[in-house]
Amino acid sequence: MTEVPVIHGMGSAVKRKEDVRFIQGRDTYVDDISLPGMVYLDFVRSPYAHARIRSISTERAKGAPGVVAVITGKDLQPLGLDWIPTLSGDKMMVLPTEKVVFQMQEVVGVVAESRYAAADAVKLVEVDYEPLPVVTDPKKALEEGSPIVREDKRTNHVFHWEAGDREATDRLFEQADVVVGQDMYYQRIHVSYMEPCGCVAYYDSVKGTPTIWMTTQAPHVVRTVASLITKIPENKIRIISPDIGGGFGGKVYVYPGSIVAAVASIVTGRPVKWVNDRSDDHPSTAFARDFHMRAELAAKRDGTLLAFRVKAVSDHGAFFGDANPSKFPFGLFSICTGSYDLKAAFVEVDGAYTNKPQGGIAYRCSFRVTEAVYAIERLVDIMAHRLGIDPAELRLKNFIPPEKFPYRSVMGWVYDSGNYAGALRKAMEKIGYEELRREQEEKRKRGELMGIGISSFTEIVGAGPSHTFDILGIKMFGSAEIRIHPTGKVIARFGTRSQGQGHETTYAQIIAEELGIPIEDITVEEGDTDTAPYGLGTYASRSTPTAGAAAAVASRKIREKAKKIAAHLLEAREEDVVWERGRFYVKGAPAKYKTIQEVAFAAYTNHPPGMEAGLEAVHYYDPPNMTFPFGSYICVVDIDRGTGEAKVRRFVAVDDCGNIINPLIVDGQIHGGLTMGFGTAFMEEIGYDQDGNIYGANFMDYTIPTAVETPKWETDKTVTPSPHHPLGAKGVGESATVGSPAAFVNAVVDALWPLGVTHIDMPLYPWKIRRLLEEKGYALDK
Amino acid sequence: MFVIPDRFSYTVAHSVEEAVELLHTLEDSKVLAGGQSLIPFMKLGYASPKSLVDINRIPNLDYLDDSGESLKIGALTRISRLCDSELVAKDYPLIHDAALQIADPLVRNLGTFGGNVCHADMGDDLPAVCLAMNAEMVASGPSGQRVLAAKDFFVDRFTTLLASDELLTEVRIPKNRRGCGGAYLKLERRVGDYAIVGVAAQLEVDGDGVCRSVGIGLTSASTKPIKASEAESWLVGKSLSDEVLDKASTLAMNTSNPLSDIRGPAEYKKAMVKVLTHRALKLAYKRARGGL
Amino acid sequence: MKFEGSYQFPKSSSEVYSYISDLRRVSECIPDLKSLEIKSEDEALATVRAGIGFIRGDFNLRFNVTQRSPHTNLGYAVHGSGLGSGVDISITVQLEDLSTGGSTLSWVADTKVVGRVASMAQGMISSQAEKIIKQFFECLSQRLR
Numbered sequence A: 001m002t003e004v005p006v007i008h009g010m011g012s013a014v015k016r017k018e019d020v021r022f023i024q025g026r027d028t029y030v031d032d033i034s035l036p037g038m039v040y041l042d043f044v045r046s047p048y049a050h051a052r053i054r055s056i057s058t059e060r061a062k063g064a065p066g067v068v069a070v071i072t073g074k075d076l077q078p079l080g081l082d083w084i085p086t087l088s089g090d091k092m093m094v095l096p097t098e099k100v101v102f103q104m105q106e107v108v109g110v111v112a113e114s115r116y117a118a119a120d121a122v123k124l125v126e127v128d129y130e131p132l133p134v135v136t137d138p139k140k141a142l143e144e145g146s147p148i149v150r151e152d153k154r155t156n157h158v159f160h161w162e163a164g165d166r167e168a169t170d171r172l173f174e175q176a177d178v179v180v181g182q183d184m185y186y187q188r189i190h191v192s193y194m195e196p197c198g199c200v201a202y203y204d205s206v207k208g209t210p211t212i213w214m215t216t217q218a219p220h221v222v223r224t225v226a227s228l229i230t231k232i233p234e235n236k237i238r239i240i241s242p243d244i245g246g247g248f249g250g251k252v253y254v255y256p257g258s259i260v261a262a263v264a265s266i267v268t269g270r271p272v273k274w275v276n277d278r279s280d281d282h283p284s285t286a287f288a289r290d291f292h293m294r295a296e297l298a299a300k301r302d303g304t305l306l307a308f309r310v311k312a313v314s315d316h317g318a319f320f321g322d323a324n325p326s327k328f329p330f331g332l333f334s335i336c337t338g339s340y341d342l343k344a345a346f347v348e349v350d351g352a353y354t355n356k357p358q359g360g361i362a363y364r365c366s367f368r369v370t371e372a373v374y375a376i377e378r379l380v381d382i383m384a385h386r387l388g389i390d391p392a393e394l395r396l397k398n399f400i401p402p403e404k405f406p407y408r409s410v411m412g413w414v415y416d417s418g419n420y421a422g423a424l425r426k427a428m429e430k431i432g433y434e435e436l437r438r439e440q441e442e443k444r445k446r447g448e449l450m451g452i453g454i455s456s457f458t459e460i461v462g463a464g465p466s467h468t469f470d471i472l473g474i475k476m477f478g479s480a481e482i483r484i485h486p487t488g489k490v491i492a493r494f495g496t497r498s499q500g501q502g503h504e505t506t507y508a509q510i511i512a513e514e515l516g517i518p519i520e521d522i523t524v525e526e527g528d529t530d531t532a533p534y535g536l537g538t539y540a541s542r543s544t545p546t547a548g549a550a551a552a553v554a555s556r557k558i559r560e561k562a563k564k565i566a567a568h569l570l571e572a573r574e575e576d577v578v579w580e581r582g583r584f585y586v587k588g589a590p591a592k593y594k595t596i597q598e599v600a601f602a603a604y605t606n607h608p609p610g611m612e613a614g615l616e617a618v619h620y621y622d623p624p625n626m627t628f629p630f631g632s633y634i635c636v637v638d639i640d641r642g643t644g645e646a647k648v649r650r651f652v653a654v655d656d657c658g659n660i661i662n663p664l665i666v667d668g669q670i671h672g673g674l675t676m677g678f679g680t681a682f683m684e685e686i687g688y689d690q691d692g693n694i695y696g697a698n699f700m701d702y703t704i705p706t707a708v709e710t711p712k713w714e715t716d717k718t719v720t721p722s723p724h725h726p727l728g729a730k731g732v733g734e735s736a737t738v739g740s741p742a743a744f745v746n747a748v749v750d751a752l753w754p755l756g757v758t759h760i761d762m763p764l765y766p767w768k769i770r771r772l773l774e775e776k777g778y779a780l781d782k
Numbered sequence B: 001m002f003v004i005p006d007r008f009s010y011t012v013a014h015s016v017e018e019a020v021e022l023l024h025t026l027e028d029s030k031v032l033a034g035g036q037s038l039i040p041f042m043k044l045g046y047a048s049p050k051s052l053v054d055i056n057r058i059p060n061l062d063y064l065d066d067s068g069e070s071l072k073i074g075a076l077t078r079i080s081r082l083c084d085s086e087l088v089a090k091d092y093p094l095i096h097d098a099a100l101q102i103a104d105p106l107v108r109n110l111g112t113f114g115g116n117v118c119h120a121d122m123g124d125d126l127p128a129v130c131l132a133m134n135a136e137m138v139a140s141g142p143s144g145q146r147v148l149a150a151k152d153f154f155v156d157r158f159t160t161l162l163a164s165d166e167l168l169t170e171v172r173i174p175k176n177r178r179g180c181g182g183a184y185l186k187l188e189r190r191v192g193d194y195a196i197v198g199v200a201a202q203l204e205v206d207g208d209g210v211c212r213s214v215g216i217g218l219t220s221a222s223t224k225p226i227k228a229s230e231a232e233s234w235l236v237g238k239s240l241s242d243e244v245l246d247k248a249s250t251l252a253m254n255t256s257n258p259l260s261d262i263r264g265p266a267e268y269k270k271a272m273v274k275v276l277t278h279r280a281l282k283l284a285y286k287r288a289r290g291g292l
Numbered sequence C: 001m002k003f004e005g006s007y008q009f010p011k012s013s014s015e016v017y018s019y020i021s022d023l024r025r026v027s028e029c030i031p032d033l034k035s036l037e038i039k040s041e042d043e044a045l046a047t048v049r050a051g052i053g054f055i056r057g058d059f060n061l062r063f064n065v066t067q068r069s070p071h072t073n074l075g076y077a078v079h080g081s082g083l084g085s086g087v088d089i090s091i092t093v094q095l096e097d098l099s100t101g102g103s104t105l106s107w108v109a110d111t112k113v114v115g116r117v118a119s120m121a122q123g124m125i126s127s128q129a130e131k132i133i134k135q136f137f138e139c140l141s142q143r144l145r
């Protein structure tokens, strides 16, 4: 037998194929695209969070050197483009005609021969504003007499949503021995991708074809919506999402910049580039979280958890733009019973409009699993402390046991697989939990503050099954189109869009595994609506569960045909042909074989009579269920009683995302996610003052962690395959961001609990901790 | 609203005299040194000087010289040079501590000692160092050279005693002798950020550990860099017991008048002046006792 | 942000009133004034160069007298922009005669600064706004002595 080539299939920790070009700067981001005759779009932005526009004077700007067009809301009105629909059935202002509704909102577009000319002319546009009362607190926004954000609505109330069984839950609360409750605010944060949003729009007036290169995570959705709004036939619209420098959900959304750029291209007949500066992008694009909740947990005295309920207000800013599946206006928050075998749960959420940009949209799970996990994991910890039971023990006592899977939660989700105790026990062992508790005990006696925090999260990803999941009616399948060339090389295209997740490698590995072709021979393409199969894009950890599955199934279809060809070549009956990774042989005679490459060649040169030539397959995968990755994180912190700083000493993360395709990529996702969770817990926050001024509008004010303060992550795994995914895999992109914040907060509260502290809202700024230490008489002045 | 500066003219000066002449004649002019504060301010539209005078090509303004009475630091000395200098690391731990905590390596490679003190924002770290070390600032203007005491130099936020046509050429730091020690402690939200609060402490103690002289400079403790003079005078002549340090740090705290902002509420910053002053003095003392 | 202050003058409230209700004379006390255009009895347009250190910019401001109640009350509104920010100040002035002769002037200024500079340099803006408004009243009071 000849040597089997190294193909880097499932489980291979091969380095990412795409990194070669990323590291060398040979990638193509939107801002790298330059077309002949291209002009540049910049925006006048509102200094006011809420103001009526008395007048806009564009004369001086129009006369400025290099200016080719100035576009206002009034110019968009006749085109029906001054407002556009959002993915949540609301609509959003592109450019204002009456009033502005958040600070840094785009007001007027200025198009010029260079970025500099555009920026200079922006300063010449005169907008006369009449300031209006501002509301930035969603709870106040829902009160009688609040300023109304939206002229087209009579109220700031966006929706009321409920899930679960209110009565059953209330009943259990009444019967419970112990009830704990906590008000919590999950602050507004920004995704802080490296590449700000932008596009290059070119309308070819001869062909009547708009082509837009844009920073989007879901190019097909953009195309369909654009066609529906503008009535331009969908075949004429081409959306290209080139290399994307991070999305995290912030690039699912279509921003006014893209719409105005497209219109400007039609008006000027020239390609128009719009790329946000960081100082434009950070205060005006989609935000995450901004969620006020009261969560309560009921239990028996022996620690049996009974029921969970949450009453919450979510801040959506001026437009309700969440990219949620239609049936879930508040995403998948109903996963909030988490890893625990509860008897009942109930949640109700009211959405509010405020004078801010859209909130709750993005960031490594804004299907609201992040908020849900935070709520339950905080409350379980509070309950443990209240009952005097070790938080690990309380969790172990209440986990859904492995034998109960598939497990139907009281909220109606069917968890595919899990072994929660396995993950927690592994994490405890790795970190030396018992030893740490002993150390903590001793330190407490000496007046030193040390805390240990656990988070045992359950995620829900891979949206989703067509019976429940759609966006604007479009089902949330995954798509793959695989074509084998005569020489056995492969092109594979997908309806998803990598923004740094490593799809070019992961998908290639799946195909390699299924077809025995080395990954170097497999080209993966995404993001061009003219070539890629239709798909809903990449967010919410859905690519591997959906498109990854589609890759496996499409590969298997190819293998079936290949087998027929192999039988023909081997002059054997199909039933006698056996597949072994990379080759077909005749049963009982392994020396007599044809490689997949030989078969591919034959598919074009010597295929069986009556069979179609070629070797390719398309698959649209409709997942039978979501996948439910999980894990247990343990964090140890030490608190400085003088400065209030909480330093993370250790952090152990045990993740379970089912079968792993590429361990290196999974580890990378977890490291990145933990770092983001760390940022959320300790330093990130977008705030507003009473006048609607934003705080944290750039990277000088808004701090994200660097390698210096980021703890050393100690990662490990357990493997509990998904029973329904073709590869047994689950999503992993969001696990760490979703799961980790509660571990940090739990650790800090654990340290302070003996002083009577039950909760601290994130970010855990040293000044907040110091203030509590002062209140409890525990602060040191040295 | 792209972050792009307004129009400005740009001229390169090749000597101190030429720079002064240009500053004097050009309309609304500003010195451009490392550009790490000035350029961001221009891009953000905070400042729109009409003319920039680039001093980076003036020879012999980038030096560390301790051959004479004092340590002389050329205005164009890059912050990274302070970090890398063995002399500074060994003999001037206060400067070394501070330099290492300024911004990040990229900024430090360009940012200059002179620019940091002339920018004179409350969050710049070197002004506090100059205040603690009783530095002298040497300036050249149309009417010649003058030497200013650090304690008078910092007038207000972004405002120094320098006239608009004056160039800072050198900063002189009293030489560290046996029994001297210093430390800079900075509390920051994240590495590379401006201080929530920073404390520069410079001590000289005699053989019995009694304080002979002391300087305390505070960063982000007011709208401008300030000196904790009361704490200083209280410390002189005393042994540095914990109680003495407590009292000194309380006095330093009382001198401070910080702003509430994104880096924290004023009360917290005040408390931190106290905590950090205590810790900085302690570390400075340790270093002073350990000899140079 | 609300700032306030008060002054006492030897002059009577009606004398003070007649001075401070004259936009032309009041405008002279606007600090760092670069240009001024009186549009009417109730409206003036001013360009002010304001800031701290070298952080300075031109602010184009519209001054309106919004309320006139002779001898007792006066209202000004300032609206405009500069340094990428919007500025809105509403000022109310109250006059009262003293039994001992002379009068008191008390003012309250409600200041709103919005936009890029306001959001990036919180403390700086409020302290500057306060300084400028105080300078304005200080100047008026000097003239009324």
Ligand SMILES: Cc1cc2nc3c(=O)[nH]c(=O)nc-3n(C[C@H](O)[C@H](O)[C@H](O)COP(=O)(O)OP(=O)(O)OC[C@H]3O[C@@H](n4cnc5c(N)ncnc54)[C@H](O)[C@@H]3O)c2cc1C
Pocket (backbone or CB within 6 Å): B030, B031, B032, B033, B034, B035, B036, B037, B038, B039, B040, B055, B075, B076, B079, B101, B102, B103, B104, B107, B110, B111, B112, B113, B114, B115, B116, B117, B118, B119, B123, B124, B125, B126, B162, B166, B167, B168, B169, B192, B193, B194, B195, C054
């Ligand atoms: C991301 C970032 C983080 C930073 N973090 C910190 C920090 O933590 N701590 C800190 O202290 N600094 C920090 N800085 C500022 C940095 O240290 C600057 O380099 C320094 O403040 C200014 O030095 P410069 O040489 O760049 O001066 P420039 O920016 O060139 O000039 C600053 C000002 O000083 C004037 N000036 C410069 N040289 C002279 C001279 N010789 N004579 C007269 N006037 C002069 C200029 O006209 C200008 O007004 C940070 C900067 C950045 C960009």
